[in-house]
Amino acid sequence: MTNLPQPTEPQWTPNWGQAGRFVRPLYDTYGFARLPELVQALFSVPDAPVVGELLGPLAGEYEQVVLVLVDAFGWRFVERYRDDFPFLQRFFREGQVTRLTSQFPSTTAAHLTALHTGLEVGQSGVYEWFMYEPTLDAVIGSLLYSYAGDDATNRLAGSPLTPQMLYPQADHYQRLAEAGVRSVLFGDAAYTPSAFSSVVMQGAKVVPTGTFEDAVRAAGDLLAGARAGQRGFTFLYCGDVDYAGHQRGCESAAFSRAAARCFQQLELLQPALGRSKQRTLLLFTADHGMLDVDPARTLALDWAMPEIFRWLEPTRSGGYKVPAGAPRDFFLHIRPEYLDEAQQRLSTRLAGIAEVHPVADLIAQGFFGSHPPSEVFLSRVGNLVILPYSGESVWWWGGGRFRNKLTGHHGGLTPEEMQTQVLAFAIG
CATH class of the missing domain: 3.40.720.10 (Alkaline Phosphatase, subunit A)
Structure with a gap:
């Protein structure tokens, strides 16, 4: 070599x-x-x-x-x-x-x-398996061209x-x-x-x-x-x-x-x-x-922290812009007036499990590419991201629709x- x-x-x-x-x-x-x-x-x-x-x-x-x-x-x-x-x-x-x-x-x-x-990811705007799409005001499955949670392709x-x-x-x-x-x-x-x-x-x-x-x-x-x-x-x-x-x-x-x-x-x-x-x-x-993570230990935020609904940005249909990202990189769309409170409360609750960072900080440090991110990317990405440590996962239950069933994961840092x-x- x-x-x-x-x-x-x-x-x-x-x-x-x-x-x-x-x-x-x-x-x-x-x-x-x-x-x-x-x-x-x-x-x-x-x-x-x-x-x-x-x-x-x-x-x-x-x-x-x-x-x-x-x-x-x-x-x-x-x-x-x-x-x-x-x-x-x-x-x-x-x-x-x-x-x-x-x-x-x-x-x-x-x-x-x-x-x-x-x-680069910040230019393409396709950053995760699940991501919020403003055209539909909904979270979608990016590669499947379907709504988040659908297993079938081309539902869009x-x-x-x-x-x-x-x-x-x-x-x-x-x-x-x-x-x-x-x-x-x-x-x-x-x-x-x-x-x-x-x-x-x-x-x-x-x-x-x-x-x-x-x-x-x-x-x-x-x-x-x-x-x-x-x-x-x-x-x-x-x-x-x-x-x-x-x-x-x-x-x-x-x-x-x-x-x-x-x-x-x-x-x-x-x-x-x-x-x-x-x-x-x-x-x-x-x-x-x-x-690997233990799916049974995945922390579901909507169960563990029901107060999160007060912080989340709503959709026009009365739902919320969740879940975006994946269990190893959970991107949250937080109402701007609650951003500091959400970061502080989530950081306390997830201590030893994950870190919580403003997405703006990661953008400023070049985590999404060497070029300024595109308007498409900025319109889709959340403003707070949860980054679990090795072996941990944080996700969403959503009545069982989004329950983590998988052992092997990626997406994090x-x-x-x-x-x-x-x-x-x-x-x-």
Whole structure:
């Protein structure tokens, strides 16, 4: 493995928050949000600073770039399994290993949006699984394009909120196409294509497949059949490990089995890469990590602190703008006149469990990106956020509709959630 300057210990290790247990997200140095910039530069400006900073001696021109994202497989799991899976061993033995931080929130919605658009979370406005949408004056499920609490997709079809209004329209793949790069994105047929993909993946070819193994095989065929001089970007996404972690916990046998199956399937890429006559760069990353909580111990604010209803901003229909975020990053929409009181009372009640911070403070400190947040983001995000410590969760009961049933979680600022990586391996 080639050594490169990495995030310094103060950047990488927890040093933020009242108890110093949280990791600050990086954006303009060693941050996940730089990966779209890296992909663009590899095809257009191979000597751009981002290439050298993230890839070191592997910097250069490539005809094919393959990016594999295994959802939730952050740095702690790379370290745990690196000696078990040949796919990972190659990066450490012959490639480049660069540690990154996730964006905040450390959630799939924010990171997939960033990866496909090049927009940091504060610019894209898609910051969490559940978020308040002012067009509907309701909390919605962002990636499902449905109301919060709905398991089905596309329940917002026909509503005043179109996919083009919900998701950012960017030119990431159009720019690659203009540079002569064909982008092919493989996704699970259960949710591909979708309202989300119809907007953020414009300019790319989106290919639904039945299983992740099907996607890997199809990607291998695509790479093996590439013509000389043909340039391409291929994206593979595996959500199976994240799903197993959510359902059974990331310390479970089910999680280990899902990881083993995923990396065994990724081995199917190797023959195609070995036959390729093109200079190819294989990248591996994760949007975030994961940690376990006990769902039975999740503190439901509407039960534990009924006085919270006095502080919450109401909707026009007589409800409240809850719950936004997730059990590891609960964003509250508080009436401005009660903001100080709510922060103080919540901090007292949650002492030893979580910290409570004004969102304005996090914006000022660059937690949502290196650029000023967009008006769309500001219109959706709450003004107070609850950040639980490792192993804790704070959420909402809502008559059982929002009861936390999951063991594995992410979204917060702990090292387990925030530390991730990009691994690189060059072929040809």
